[in-house]
Amino acid sequence: MARRVFTKCLNQELKIFNFSVGSLIGGGILLVLGALSKGLMWGIGAGVIGFMIGRWLSRQWFLGQIQRKLYWYFPFEKIFIDKNTPPSYLRSLM
Numbered sequence: 001m002a003r004r005v006f007t008k009c010l011n012q013e014l015k016i017f018n019f020s021v022g023s024l025i026g027g028g029i030l031l032v033l034g035a036l037s038k039g040l041m042w043g044i045g046a047g048v049i050g051f052m053i054g055r056w057l058s059r060q061w062f063l064g065q066i067q068r069k070l071y072w073y074f075p076f077e078k079i080f081i082d083k084n085t086p087p088s089y090l091r092s093l094m
Contacts, residue, residue: 013062022061026054
């Protein structure tokens with residue numbers, strides 16, 4: 001029993017160096033945009049803000065909040081999501 005190896009759980013948020021991918025993408029984008037427009041110090045500050053926003057968006061996506069909002073409130077769901085999707089007033093709780 002001491003040498004048992006468990007596989008990683010598949011139901012985990014995708015991370016690189018223990019940071020969620022969304023936070024790294026958000027921080028990197030705002031870092032580059034801020035550094036190009038205002039300078040390196042402003043870019044670092046913008047990168048921190050982008051990191052926080054990206055972390056929040058990544059967490060909301062992982063928990064399914066963004067997918068649920070898109071499913072319920074996205075216009076023209078029959079074109080973009082699925083042709084068999086019922087109208088919002090006929091949908092039951094997910």
